[in-house]
Amino acid sequence: MFHWDNGLKLTRPDLAIDFRRRQPRGFLSHAHADHMARHQYALCTPATAALYHLRLGPRPTRELPYREPVRWGGVRLTTYPAGHCLGSAMLLAEDGGESLLYSGDFKLRTSRTVEGAELPRAEVFILECTYGRPEYRLPDRQLVVEEFLELVERTIRQGAVPVVCAYALGKSQEATRLLTDAGFAVVQHAEAFRISAVYERFGVALGSYRRYGGDVEPGEVLVVPPGRAAAVPGPAVRIALTGWAIDKDARQRLRVDHALPLSDHADYDELFEAVERVGAKKVFCTHGPESFVDRLRERGVEAFPLEPASWRQH
Ligand SMILES: [Zn+2]
Numbered sequence: 001m002f003h004w005d006n007g008l009k010l011t012r013p014d015l016a017i018d019f020r021r022r023q024p025r026g027f028l029s030h031a032h033a034d035h036m037a038r039h040q041y042a043l044c045t046p047a048t049a050a051l052y053h054l055r056l057g058p059r060p061t062r063e064l065p066y067r068e069p070v071r072w073g074g075v076r077l078t079t080y081p082a083g084h085c086l087g088s089a090m091l092l093a094e095d096g097g098e099s100l101l102y103s104g105d106f107k108l109r110t111s112r113t114v115e116g117a118e119l120p121r122a123e124v125f126i127l128e129c130t131y132g133r134p135e136y137r138l139p140d141r142q143l144v145v146e147e148f149l150e151l152v153e154r155t156i157r158q159g160a161v162p163v164v165c166a167y168a169l170g171k172s173q174e175a176t177r178l179l180t181d182a183g184f185a186v187v188q189h190a191e192a193f194r195i196s197a198v199y200e201r202f203g204v205a206l207g208s209y210r211r212y213g214g215d216v217e218p219g220e221v222l223v224v225p226p227g228r229a230a231a232v233p234g235p236a237v238r239i240a241l242t243g244w245a246i247d248k249d250a251r252q253r254l255r256v257d258h259a260l261p262l263s264d265h266a267d268y269d270e271l272f273e274a275v276e277r278v279g280a281k282k283v284f285c286t287h288g289p290e291s292f293v294d295r296l297r298e299r300g301v302e303a304f305p306l307e308p309a310s311w312r313q314h
Contacts, residue, residue: 001093001100001124008102008126008286008306010093013073015043017091017102025073028052029104030088031169043072045079047087047202051169054198064089066115082106083117084264085170086199092120100124101278105287107263108270109141112177113204114170125280126306130265132285132292136246138267148175148260149182151239152221156184160235161216165256168192168225170264171241173199173206179221180207187212189224226254243267275301 002010008017016023018035026039031051038056042049046063053059064070066089069078079089084105091102101122110116131138138144155162164179166172172192179186186209188196193211200206209223216222216232224230226240238256243263250259266274275283275296284306285293296303 001095001098002126004306010075010100012095013075015073018104027091029082029091029102030085031055032085032105032167035104043077045087045089047198048089050198050201051087051195054194078120080118080120081115083108083111083114085114086173086202086204088114090117090119092122098123100126101280102126103128103274105130105265106274107266108273111141111174111264112181113173113199113206119274119277121279123281124284125275125278125282126284126286127271127274128265129271129285129288129292131243131263131267132271132288132295134268136243136268138243138246138261138263141262144260144262145178148178148239148241148262151258151260152179152184155237156219160237161232162221163230163232163236163238164221164223165226165238165240165254166192166223169195171262172196172223172225173204174262174264175223175241176206176209180209185209185217185220187216187220187222189222189228189230191225191228192223272299
């Protein structure tokens with residue numbers, strides 16, 4: 001049903017899945033840069049299409065709204081929410097009696113700006129397992145949120161500017177909504193701001209925030225994508241929101257004062273939960289440590305790494 005050709009392809013429709021290089025036909029699970037290219041023809045959800053066009057310019061696109069099956073290239077394709085960022089989708093492909101679910105980046109925990117993940121059952125499950133090591137068990141999300149808001153409050157009280165380092169797509173909007181819900185005034189870097197407009201267009205309200213234009217007023221919180229410079233008056237306290245905050249050297253690596261483990265990816269336990277819910281006969285692991293394949297096998301799951309060296313037709 002699928003094969004490897006410098007990346008994952010659905011065989012019958014010759015559909016490239018999350019390729020970073022231009023393809024005749026490509027499926028985009030979501031609009032993060034490492035899952036997109038300027039394809040001749042792209043398939044994705046309506047929200048991902050809007051973000052794809054915003055980031056890479058208008059392009060021929062077939063929109064696949066969640067839970068609406070379409071016949072395409074001889075197979076039946078259905079998208080389901082992946083809970084990762086606006087528009088993020090899992091892809092279910094059905095061909096005769098066979099079924100395959102591709103997870104893309106996903107998480108099972110709920111957040112305020114993304115529809116919760118839905119996992120249909122499938123015989124083959126291709127699983128993104130970024131946090132496939134036992135040390136990546138994330139703490140309760142609500143506790144992390146409380147710690148984040150307390151830290152912002154304390155920073156403002158001490159006369160410094162909280163600078164929240166968060167991906168432009170997904171984390172910036174979640175951080176903004178958490179902050180505005182708690183009554184903070186938010187200033188967003190331009191890159192996050194134009195993506196936030198798409199969130200609003202698709203019905204995700206983010207509260208009261210404005211575009212960064214070079215200044216931050218006392219009491220405001222600045223949200224900036226990692227690596228983007230933004231000058232602030234006086235002292236700043238930089239706060240990163242990422243699952244990698246679990247790593248001991250995270251603060252040094254990310255060059256921040258605080259790193260909090262608020263993630264948009266499934267943690268170690270959620271990966272097992274996803275496998276159980278999909279109930280697949282075979283699981284192929286990608287974007288994660290190869291040792292996770294062994295952990296699945298120890299639990300009786302027929303698992304394989306999804307990579308050319310070990311690939312054979314399935
Ligand atoms: Zn992603």
